[in-house]
Amino acid sequence: MMQAVVFDLDGTLIDSAPDLHAAANKVLAAEGVPPITFAQARSFIGHGSADLIRKVMLASGLGEDPDEHARLLEAFMVHYNGPPALTTPYPGVLDALARLEGSRVTMGLCTNKPGGPTxxxxxxxxxxxxxxxxxxxxxxxxxxxxxxPLHHVFAELGAPGGLYVGDSEVDAETAERAGLPFALYTEGYRKTPVPELYHTYAFDHFDALPDIVARHFRTVTA
Ligand SMILES: O=C(O)COP(=O)(O)O
Ligand SMILES: [Mg+2]
Structure with missing residues (x-):
């Protein structure tokens, strides 16, 4: 049986909030508007860049006009398009993925981030x-x-299902609605206490993930 694992990106594999925060504040600076805080920016991540800019506009008193939103989103995408300067992978991510690959786990990505920066x-x-x-x-x-989108990735991988790994309310809801098991990385951008989020497994360091994956697929094939 194919062992397929699909990952979320922001807040799961990479800590991208510092770059998203910086890009949002460049947009605001060009408008002559005071910056938003890091905590605000971090709390706006999860539904993609268009939603992030919508929330930035609301928080900064810039309203909800669709043309203004389109203009500011375009400006944001210009700033959020270079090599990630402030973003880092979470500790142990690359080692964990290498170990999973070594155990013949097939992997895919399912993010709400736009294609270019992804x-x-x-x-x-x-x-x-x-x-x-x-x-x-x-x-x-x-x-x-x-x-x-999650069903799409598993289908493209040629897997009937598998394990989804993510960090946020959005990911937990996606997995639950997809009827798929979910491994929650607890150190990303979630705002809800872990026990209140749908999850099958929870982990706070990627060193723990290969064992969770191995255990999971042992259970489902047993
Ligand atoms: O960019 C976002 O808002 C969310 O991205 P994610 O789906 O990778 O967490
Ligand atoms: Mg995420």
Whole structure:
């Protein structure tokens, strides 16, 4: 049986909040608007860049006008498009993925982040080579927490299902709606206490993930 594991990106494999925060504040600075705090930016991550800019506008008293939103989103994408300067992979991520690959686990990515910065980040951090399939925020019309993108990635991997790994309320809801087991990385951007989030497994360091995956697939094939 194929062992397929699909990962979320922001808050799960990479800590991208510092770059998202910086890019959002560049947009605001160009408008002559005071910066938002890091905690605000971090709390706005999860539903993709268009939603992040919508929340930045609301928090900064810039309203909800769709044309203004389109203009500021375009400006944001210009700033959030270079090599990630402040982003880092979470501790142990690369080792864990290498160990999973060594145990013949097939891996994919399912993020709400737009395609351009997703590809840049995957390449920059050497994550690309592990991901057989990578769906981003614009791959389908639907985005997480709609389960469609997650089903799409497992289907493209040729797996009937598998384990989804993510960090946030959005990921937990996606997995639950998809009817799939979920490993929650507790050190990402979630705001809800762990016991209140749907999850099958929870872990706070990637060193623990290969054993969780091995145990999971032993259980489902037993
Ligand atoms: O960019 C976002 O808002 C969320 O991205 P993620 O789906 O990889 O967490
Ligand atoms: Mg995430």
């Amino acid at each position: 590809e840049i980040a995957l390449r920059h951090f050497g994550l690309e080579r592990f991901m057989r399939v990578a769906a981003h925020g614009d791959t389908l019309e639907a985005r997480k927490p709609d389960p469609a």
